[in-house]
Amino acid sequence: MTKHTEADAKREGPTLDAADSDGQSASMSIEHFLGKVVRENRTNQGLTIAELAEQSGLSRGMVSKIENGQVSTSLESMVSIARALGISMSSLFKNFEGQEGRAQHVKAGKGMEVVRRGTTKGHTYHLLAYDQGPVKLFEPFLISMDDEAEIFPTFEHPGTEFIYMLQGKMEYRHGNRSYLLQPGDAFTFRGSVPHGPERLIKLPIRFITIIMYGQTQGGVES
Structure with missing residues (x-):
């Protein structure tokens, strides 16, 4: 699969389809x-x-x-x-402009592979949706890891991050604490606090992570 930078992801996105309530193509003159x-x-x-x-x-x-x-x-x-x-x-x-829903449909395995700081062999990010407007509201990724020898940098970014574990087991550090994440676990935290995988315990590891930017109501303490 061709790799793209995060800048490429802003320029290249999936087709936006008009869809009715049944998810089928709809267009009305x-x-x-x-x-x-x-x-x-x-x-x-x-x-x-x-x-x-x-x-x-x-x-x-x-x-x-x-x-x-x-x-x-x-x-x-x-x-x-x-x-x-x-x-x-x-x-x-009054309802003509809003008659067609705008939706992104990324087929299985078609998420854009994005190169981020610290990504190496055995560690891939697949971007699952693409903001089309001037302001980035959120970024959802499917992350896969299959190299237990990989050393991870710490990450810091604005907004709130949500992780949902799909497969495998790992220790994940947020600030001065480590958390054991297993399939079915959900983990939410402030992105401004240094964080990242600390130890890969059971491979392969797959999880969904969603970074939500902008103002949030309340905060998630580490």
């Missing part, structure tokens, strides 16, 4: 979106297409085409429909 909103408002008010057409001054055929997303409607027509329904123009469009 503005014509279909507006048609759906008009139809929902009309039926909620107990109006027929003919009644809405009469109140808006449009033909029944035009209202039907609008509801079925079959026509690009003029602004004037949409103003007439909004008035006939007794709703504002903004309410017709």
